[in-house]
Amino acid sequence: MKPAEAIRFDNSRAQAGGWDQPATYRRSVTAGELDLTHGAILYLEDITVSFDGFVALNKLSRTIDAGELRCVIGPNGAGKTTMMDVITGKTRPDAGTVFFGQRIDLTKLSEAEIAHAGIGRKFQKPTIFEQQTVFENLELAMKADKRVRTTLLARLAADERDRIAETLAKVRLADASDRTAGLLSHGQKQWLEIGMLLMQEPLLLLLDEPVAGMSDEETERTAELFQSLAGQRSLVVVEHDMAFIEKIARKVTVLHEGSVIAEGPMGEVQNDPRVIEVYLGR
Numbered sequence: 001m002k003p004a005e006a007i008r009f010d011n012s013r014a015q016a017g018g019w020d021q022p023a024t025y026r027r028s029v030t031a032g033e034l035d036l037t038h039g040a041i042l043y044l045e046d047i048t049v050s051f052d053g054f055v056a057l058n059k060l061s062r063t064i065d066a067g068e069l070r071c072v073i074g075p076n077g078a079g080k081t082t083m084m085d086v087i088t089g090k091t092r093p094d095a096g097t098v099f100f101g102q103r104i105d106l107t108k109l110s111e112a113e114i115a116h117a118g119i120g121r122k123f124q125k126p127t128i129f130e131q132q133t134v135f136e137n138l139e140l141a142m143k144a145d146k147r148v149r150t151t152l153l154a155r156l157a158a159d160e161r162d163r164i165a166e167t168l169a170k171v172r173l174a175d176a177s178d179r180t181a182g183l184l185s186h187g188q189k190q191w192l193e194i195g196m197l198l199m200q201e202p203l204l205l206l207l208d209e210p211v212a213g214m215s216d217e218e219t220e221r222t223a224e225l226f227q228s229l230a231g232q233r234s235l236v237v238v239e240h241d242m243a244f245i246e247k248i249a250r251k252v253t254v255l256h257e258g259s260v261i262a263e264g265p266m267g268e269v270q271n272d273p274r275v276i277e278v279y280l281g282r
């Protein structure tokens with residue numbers, strides 16, 4: 001299912017009463033049921049996370065639009081990764097809500113349910129199958145998707161092969177299809193993992209420091225990849241590489257001590273006195 005087809009318009013969360021759906025219904029939530037009535041795909045509302053009294057996220061509220069490519073920057077310890085942990089269900093907020101579309105309360109779903117609902121996350125260290133070929137990695141990712149009714153032993157249907165070929169081209173690994181994944185360059189491994197995420201057709205992709213360790217050339221290619229993905233999907237990209245951010249950024253959110261201190265176009269936030277102070281004051 002293409003994300004565009006997956007969008008179903010429905011009552012807004014504000015209009016719809018009873019959000020408390022029974023657990024069985026929640027478990028069956030799929031991307032196809034996502035309600036994007038108001039054009040936003042993700043709502044963080046007053047999220048607070050503390051670790052033994054240390055406040056990592058402090059009443060953080062943010063909205064990500066459907067199809068948006070949002071960059072999140074901020075010094076180490078700002079809470080960027082914690083924010084992604086909250087969205088993906090790895091960390092439960094002490095207070096606040098996270099809604100995916102108008103009606104799916106992510107704080108009530110397990111990590112697996114959140115992934116199934118259409119949120120993909122790329123960690124810094126790629127989790128590819130090093131012994132398998134590039135093609136096989138994408139095949140495994142597709143078959144791990146519970147929405148696809150195939151078994152690991154079933155032969156690939158033509159349209160499944162097409163999907164893999166399409167993804168290979170997208171992540172620039174078409175020529176490396178038969179290579180053992182463990183032999184890829186660092187950047188190629190990162191692309192493969194992004195490809196594996198794409199096989200699951202996420203509506204929202206979270207990428208934590210995706211170009212760390214990449215060559216300039218690989219970083220450039222990754223910028224193009226993200227730009228081509230935006231629109232069809234929503235992306236939230238956390239990255240320290242400012243040249244990369246500058247290349248891809250539309251709206252940049254600057255986090256510091258768990259709160260937003262600036263937000264807007266890169267040129268604007270770069271010149272924001274508070275942002276300069278936070279980056280230079282350490």
Ligand SMILES: Nc1ncnc2c1ncn2[C@@H]1O[C@H](COP(=O)(O)OP(=O)(O)O)[C@@H](O)[C@H]1O
Pocket residue numbers: 051055056074075076077078079080081082083
């Ligand atoms: N599981 C945890 N236990 C205790 N402290 C944590 C935990 N996760 C993150 N922190 C702390 O929360 C703050 C924010 O961390 P993090 O979200 O990783 O920041 P960033 O990704 O912006 O560098 C840091 O001070 C970090 O030490």
Ligand SMILES: [Mg+2]
Pocket residue numbers: 080081082
């Ligand atoms: Mg981090």
